[in-house]
Amino acid sequence: MNFPADRKYTKDHEWVVFADGVATVGITEFAQDELGEIVFVELPDSGTEFSVGDSLCVVESTKAASDVYSPLSGTVSESNTALADSPELINSSPYNEGWMVRFSGITEESLSELMTADEYKMHVGA
Numbered sequence: 001m002n003f004p005a006d007r008k009y010t011k012d013h014e015w016v017v018f019a020d021g022v023a024t025v026g027i028t029e030f031a032q033d034e035l036g037e038i039v040f041v042e043l044p045d046s047g048t049e050f051s052v053g054d055s056l057c058v059v060e061s062t063k064a065a066s067d068v069y070s071p072l073s074g075t076v077s078e079s080n081t082a083l084a085d086s087p088e089l090i091n092s093s094p095y096n097e098g099w100m101v102r103f104s105g106i107t108e109e110s111l112s113e114l115m116t117a118d119e120y121k122m123h124v125g126a
Helices: 029-035 117-123
Strands: 014-019 022-027 038-042 055-061 065-069 074-079 101-104
Touching (some): 022 029
Antiparallel strands (some): 014 022, 022 101, 038 055, 055 065, 074 101
16 A cells, blocks of 8 residues: 655544645545545535645545545635546545645645555554
């Protein structure tokens, strides 16, 4: 299982990669593996505001529907529209093409409560 070191992680299996004030969010390889084949994603609109822990979006798989929780407080600047037609990108490329949303205007300090890759790996028992 892959745990990229350039990301931060939540206990609820979301990842965040941060660059130039933009935080990109998705779910981990562990999460997509647990969910099974992703068949639908309901993403928020740009401009939608979230607080840490809010339900960010809903992911439906052949096994179940599951909420994805916001790892940050902020405003969505972009949603991955490619997931509307190809939700399976979350399965095939959870850390790259399967990203879900981007938050802009984020500070690196706002990521301080998130886990490192090693901490997350221990959290999932890998």
